[in-house]
Amino acid sequence: MVSQLSRPSSGDRIAPSDPQRLLRLRHTCAHVMAMAVQRLFPQTRVTIGPWTETGFYYDFDRADPFTPDDLSRIEAEMRQIIRANLPIIRETVERDELRAAIVQLHEPYKLEILDGIPAAEPITRYYIGCPDPVLPQGPESPSLFDIPAPGEPAPVACWWDLCAGPHLNTTGEIHPDAMVLESVAGAYWRGDETKPQLQRIYGTAWETPEQLQAYLQQKEEAKRRDHRKLGQELDLFSIQEDAGGGLVFWHPKGARMRLLIEDYWRSAHLAAGYELLYTPHIANLDLWKTSGHFEFYRDNMFDQMEIEAQQYQLRPMNCPFHVLTYQHQLHSYRELPLRWAELGTVYRYERSGVLHGLMRVRGFTQDDAHVFCLPEQVSDEILAVLDLTEQILSDFGFAEYEVNLSTRPAKSVGADAMWELATNALRQALDRKGWAYVTDEGGGAFYGPKIDIKIRDAIGRLWQCSTIQVDFNLPERFDLQYVAADGSRQRPIMIHRAIFGSLERFFGILVENYAGDFPLWLAPVQLRLLPVSDDQRDYANGVAHTLKQSGFRVEIDASGDRLGKQIRTAELAKIPVVAVVGKREVEQQTLSVRTRQSGDLGALTVAEMQGRMEEAIAERGRV
RNA sequence: GCCGAUGUGGCUCAGUGGUAGAGCACUCGAUUCGUAAUCGAGCGGUCGCGGGUUCAAAUCCCGCCAUCGGCUCCA
Incomplete structure (x- = not known):
């Protein structure tokens, strides 16, 4: 049960001196751009143009x-408008008057916006350069006000847009080199x-050229860390046209890392009281009809295949399989909670345009688990999941989280009382954990509310990984039961949860977080x-053998x-x-060690080397 | 899926109608070398796929596939 948000939220950490003014500046940039576009391409119709986290855009x-x-031409034209330092004037207008003006300009989108504004609200328009444009002086007279050639229309140093604002006072307040x-x-x-x-058209705008440079550098840094690029360079994985989009090939080095991640994950789960399951990748379609996925999730499922007159379905989710496993025998309340985990590979149809490296794929492996429990255990179990999540994520170097609590969406199933119970259990667990969270109204799954956890990476970006969802729908649909103390049959509650989310995606995040420079415990080749x-080959072979026997990942050039x-x-x-290893090392039975982290460490014996590495591995750090 | 861009040896890229190129990698040879690139030679491409235009297509046109930037979606 993983949402695969494929892009990180902005890691923008460039602090503006005046955040409110920066938003006005960006909004004004959008207007200046629209003005520039309509000056250069008069047939263009304008729509909306808001500010964004890093700048602005305008849709045309x-x-x-x-x-x-x-x-480039639009940008140059914008600079002219900025240099002309045109005043920006806010005007409250009568709806009918503005309507007539918009109709005259043939701006259908603006008309739609105007007609969508509630009657009670005041309507404002923002002028750039009107009604009394300040004409520029001096040798750098902008083209904006050049005298037109004969036959050409006179340039208009005036433009306006229906807009709620706010804006800067003049275009000259925008720094032309910070945009x-x-x-x-x-x-x-x-x-x-x-x-x-x-x-x-997207643009970026800042208060100063320095801030712009910092932003552009951040963008470069993100590009340098791109897991698709590093995956190629470090030979970790590939996605191949011959096989199809969104299908991942793990190469030996990437597979080695995945194995390490999986091993770690299994031990952590066994220690936390989970049992592990393996279940099939396809199953009879009826299962998906019972679960509700065929009804609610069909758009993301691959087509069915017919096997001996039965319809089979490649699995997009693991949960029905865990449910069937539960259902296979009668459970006592004394057995609960049952915590069952599986590294379950699922296949989901994703539209071709949304595929993105390892972050958004068509086949991936979830670190899925389902906890079947009594209603009174729900809060404790969720808290335990939060603890395990924190433990695992922090061991992978992620210590900062942003937490969302998502509530009932419009398209959903289940009784109000159940939604309330489940939402309260999540809320209560978060409070007990002491984690701050933001409520995302209507952001839940169709079958229940959820907690989503985003992790902050080394350059400040947020990635959605973990999710915890309370589900009363599947137990209902599959008629799950346990025998209560009084001998009656009762319905267990099911908690879905994933910590990495998808192994592919989490791996991609790891690559970007470490920029391919993995801590020793994860590095596919450690030494x-x-x-x-x-002449030193025999000695090198001997050393490699010794280190490999001790469990290190070693190779010889x-x-x-x-x-x-x-x-x-x-x-x-x-x-x-x-x-x-050279002549000296062979003679003295040492190694001359050089690390990426600390440079030249000088001559060490093999035993000393092992000690250093073991230490770094134990603290999940570097040598 | 939609809009736009891109697709040339394993990798990174040049080549805009006239006999497919470079660097790295790989192979071979020489060198046996001390902390971020030794020298030389060789191998390797039906130019994403399929159609079309043309005497002639990597190059122009059409369709498809994949990738990239977004939109939409992300249980």
Whole structure:
């Protein structure tokens, strides 16, 4: 039960000196851009243009697509408008008057917006450069006010938009070098894919050029850490066109890391009182009809396949299988809670345009678990899940969380009383855990409310991973029972939860968090031996053998390259520790150790080396 | 799925109608080397796939697939 939010929320940590003013600035930038666009491309219709976390955008309706070249022209035009330092004037207008003006301008989207504004609300418009434009002076007279060639229409140094504001007082308050246009993208009118597709131009804007530079550097940093790029460079995984989009191939180094993650996960769960299950990847469609998935989740399920006149379904979820396992025998209240976990691989149909590296795929493995418990155990069990989640995530280096409590959505099943009980149990557990959280009204699953946990990575971005959901729907649909103390049959409550969410996605987050520079316990290769010449091969083989016997992941550079090249190759592969073996080391039975973290450590015996590495592994750190 | 861009050896990329290129990787040879690239040679591509235009297509046109930036979706 994992939502696969594929992009992180903004990790923007560039602090503005005046946040309110920055929003006005960005909003004004959007207007300036719209003005520039309509000056350059008069046939373009305007729609909306808000500020965003890093800048602004404006959606336009125009027959021809904007090209990168158009963006440069628009940006140049915006600078002219900024340099002209045009006043921005707010005006409260009568609805009918404005309506007539909009009709005259042939702006259908603006008309729709105007007509959507409740009668009681005041209506405002914002002018740029009207009604009394300040004409520029001096040699850098902007093109804006150049005298038009004969036959061309006179340029209009005036533009207005129906807008609630707020805005800056003049365009000159925007720093022309703290603003750039970033990209063009398709967007739907009112975010509705049945409505016309518009062209959205994104820009970024800041108070100062320094802030802009900091933002651009952050963007570069995110690009440097991109798990798709690092996955290729470090040979961790691939997604192959020949196989199909969204299907992941784990290469030996990535698979080794996955194995480490899985091993850790299994031990942690066994220690926390879970049992492990393995269940099939396909099953009779009837199961999915009973569970409600066929009704509620069909759009994301792969097509059914017919096997001997029966319809079978590739699984998009694990829960019905755990439910069947529970149902297979009668349970006493004395057995509960039952905590069953599975690294369950699921397949979900995702529209081609949404696939994204490991973050959004069509086949992935959830670290899924279901807790079957008594109503009075729910709160304790949720609290225990929160504890386990914290333990596991912090061992992977994630100590900062943002927590959401999502309540009943419009499209949902179940009685109000059950929703209330479940939502209260989640709330109570969060309070007992002492975690602050934000309530997301209507953000729950169709079958129950949930807690979502986002982790903050090394560069401040938030990623959704863990989810905890209370479900009274499946127990109902499958008629799950336990025998209560009085001998009556009662219905257990089911808690779904995943900590990593999806292994693929979590792995991608790990790659980005560490920028491929993994702590020693996770590094696919922990140490590489670099023989200075062929004479040291036997010694290197002996050392490698010893270290491998002790459980270290070791390899020998077999290239025959010179030492400098071997070191370069190891550095590029981000191998945490290299050990040079030359004539000296063979004679003294040592290793000359060099780590990515601390550089040259000098000569160490094999035993000393092992000690250093064991220490780093134990604290999940680096050498 | 929608809008736009992109797709050339294993990787990164050049090549805009006239005989497919570079660097790295790989193989071979020489060198046996001390902390981020030794030298030389060689191998390797039906230019994403399928159609079309043309005497001639990596290059132009159409369809499809995948990837990238977004939109929509994300139980």
